[in-house]
Amino acid sequence: MIPLLGISTQALFGQLLLGLINGAFYAMLSLGLAVIFGMLNIVNFAHGALYMVGAFAAWFLLSAFHIGYWPALILAPLGVALFGMIIERTMLKRLAGLDHIYGLLLTFGLALIIQGVFQNQFGASGQPYPLPEQLKGGTNLGFMYLPTYRAWAVVFSLSVCLFTWFMIEKTRLGAVLRAATENPELTRAFGINVPRLITLTYGFGVGLAALAGVLAAPIYQVRPLMGADFIIVVFAVVVIGGMGSILGAIGAGFMLGVVEGLTKVFYPQAANIVVFVIMVAVLLVKPTGLFGKKL
Template sequence: MEIFGIPHQAFLGQLMLGLVNGAFYAMLSLGLAVIFGLLDVVNFAHGALYMLGAFAAWILMDQAGINYWFALVLAPLLVGLLGMVVERTMLKRLYGLDPLYGLLLTFGLALILEGVFRKLYGVSGQSYPVPELLAGATNLGFMILPNYRAWVVFASIAVCVGTWYTIERTRLGAYLRAGTENAKLVQAFGINVPLMVMLTYGAGAALAGLAGVLAAPVIQVQPLMGSNIIIVVFAVVVIGGMGSILGSVVTGLGLGVIEGFTKVFYPEASNVVVFAIMVIVLMVRPAGLFGKEA
């Protein structure tokens, strides 16, 4: 049986690969959207935080014998704490200024973090084993489904939906949105806005760290893994709409699938298809697919 001229197993396998890539795009762009949408900071250090999450999981395993499931909790917490320190010591001084200042600061921070880890671990990469519970694959009859990749897709979608619901449908999310639009009014009601802003940046950083832990068993853990993906993730955020959480999730998953199928039908274009779509979207709808027109 063939689908679009290729064997159905190859077609479905490529669909799964696209969904896995799209899951990472969605989680990373979600963190970017949360930070930009609520704090108006273009966080170019997001790729470095993703790398730190993967390295934190590997170091916890290598130095302390901590397994994947504990690292899935501990590593994002550590990255989130680092994010809060960065927000309190650096970014808070830039609020109210042009977002370009935040971009330059976080870009420099990303270069520093990558340089430190290149000095410590080189660029060859470290392998992280797939957890025993998720090893192997499941035969669905029409395709062989790798268990770990299925887990990555499921976990990423669950986290993305949970984050969207928290920000868009809960009282906490309402406080967050109100605090970024009119901080003085929210403070008048007894809400600690600086603490809320710090926790928001920490949560966005933790999402990047969580994506790094999920990626560790799939790719080599190495210092440049963040810089290799962050440009694509920024394109995803622009296509979905800067600051749009729903746009980041839907666009990330969709573009991962499109990129995957491009590798089958026209491999030469697979590295540029996301950017080609970004150009078209910006020409037709500059605010992005889910963004709000100014």
């Protein structure tokens, strides 16, 4: 092992990988936030809570029904998406036309309810979630030991992000979605069911958060408050990247995850605040965000 600047390469690349994973989660969450904001004009504060619900759903499927990781990777996001669509239909829908802040306040309230219920049920401690059999172990790359699951988490979330980008930017469905974001009335005039599109968009956005939760379950412990602090960092990521561009959200997510990981190695005291410091710097230099369009 060759030490670099007094830090072993093992620790450096280990944190770098963990940073990439966190970055992948930031990317998936901020992507969902951006898509939801575009269609509903709501900043979904419940996003962190639904990320947690995704992780808990996977844990629950395993402990109650012995349904393993692979089905959970599909079932948990679907369940959360369904739950989200019910919320959209029964509550968020009524906020159309009101000030932005009411959407934030309502979803904040929902986050409190969801997190409170899980905390009463499971306490503050974490539930372990085992690694899936196929992804156990790892490879020694010479300069570092690469755990298979972590590599899988990065590759899979990057593919999901790029797939989402492709769907929104390059397909007909995406074109309809972008049109409805730009001008809902005109899109309706073309015979497109915009309210249904809005519901599906919200479901997709929170499903993405739940998917990140399932991916996180074997790496972090499944805790009721795992999304509470996380969502605040994601908000900072959104401020840095700007919600105007899909690739911007993905890029900013991965980049900040890596920066955070590196800070953990070189100056651990600042690891918690580095994303916020970058946010302050970006606000001073380029207030619209790195990739932001004017909203």
